Amino acid sequence: MEDTVLRAPVAGKVASINGVVGEFVGGGSGTTPLAPGGTVPLPELGSSVSAGEQGGGENERPGGTSFIVLGDVQSFQIVAPFAETDAALIQPNQEVEVTFDAIPDLTRSGRIASIAPSGTDIRGVTSYYGVIVLxxxxxxxxDGLTASANVVVDHRDDTLTVPNAALMQSGGSGTVTVVEPDGSQRQVQVELGLAGDSATQVVAGLREGQQVLVAPGG
Structure with missing residues (x-):
């Protein structure tokens, strides 16, 4: 056994080793999860373990009961749930901007790889899982970081927009309050185009440079 060599079928980085010397490794067998990159078992929840101690508890182990778990560090995929109203707009190959809770200064681009054809009930809300490839x-x-994804479902170049907080909408049109140079205000009807989370395209009714009144907090 001293000369035994385990060869992985794919390239990757060892994410976890679930076992210590002397334990029997078999399908579904219980083994002791080790800390990544070390020989010390992962501590039980609410306890600690020092170097040289053996054994482990029933704490959750990376990769379940697999003896060795390999991670592909050359590519990352993100699985994210989308509300049904958003899922209807999502298609493969759309551009995505991804941020990470644990790394606030990091933003990475990606693309939609797939979107589930059927919904999943998540806390009483129907959502559709999408796969994003960075x-x-x-x-x-x-692996396992929490991420937020903004999907670009459509875009317009060189267009006039107003903040959504400035709009009172009704179908494909709306009204805004224009603030004149003398401080007076007047209601103006506008024709609307593509709507985003924070701003909406104005097709007609306004010109660049005009000031509009924005609702408090908008």
Whole structure:
């Protein structure tokens, strides 16, 4: 056994080793999860363990009961739930901007790889899981990080927009309050185009440079 060599079928980085010397490793067998990159078992929840101690508890182990778990550090995929109203707009190959809770200064681009054809009930709300493949990597990225994704479902170049907080909408049109140079205000009807989370395209009714009144907090 001293000369035994385990060869992985794919390239990757060892994410976890669930076992210590002397334990029997088999399908579904219980083994002791080790800390990543070390020989010390992961401590039980609410306890600690020092170097040289053996054994482990019933704490959750990376990769379940698999003896060795390999991670592909050359590519990352993000699985994210989308509300049904958003899922209807999502298609493969759309551009995505991804941020990470644990790395506030990091933003990475990606693309939609797929969107589930059927919904999943998440706390009473129907959501559709989408898979996002990152186009850019960073050495700080780790498997299991919490991420937020903004999907670009459509875009317009060189267009006039107003903040959504300035609009009173009705179908494909709306009204805004224009503030004149002398401080007076007047209601103006506008024709609307593409709507975003924070701003909406104005097709007609306003010109660049005009000031509009924005609702408090908008």
């Amino acid at each position: 186009s850019e990597l960073d050495p700080r990225l780790r």
